[in-house]
Amino acid sequence: MLFERGIVSKEGVGGKRAIRVYPPWDNPVSKQGRTTQAWQLEYFLDISTDAQPNSRRVKKFYGIAL
Numbered sequence: 001m002l003f004e005r006g007i008v009s010k011e012g013v014g015g016k017r018a019i020r021v022y023p024p025w026d027n028p029v030s031k032q033g034r035t036t037q038a039w040q041l042e043y044f045l046d047i048s049t050d051a052q053p054n055s056r057r058v059k060k061f062y063g064i065a066l
Contacts, residue, residue, distance in 0.1 A: 001043070
């Protein structure tokens with residue numbers, strides 16, 4: 001996913017020097033920040049003490065067969 005978005009390089013092609021990460025509790029003010037946060041939110045897992053992580057999403061992130 002990061003390679004497809006041009007964020008990291010693959011075999012010396014593409015990539016950036018830095019990236020911004022916008023967690024769910026952040027409120028970016030710029031349009032680009034809000035756009036970036038919108039696609040990043042799909043990849044955050046709530047692991048707070050009172051949260052129950054979605055095991056299906058965890059398995060998907062780590063490439064574990066469902």
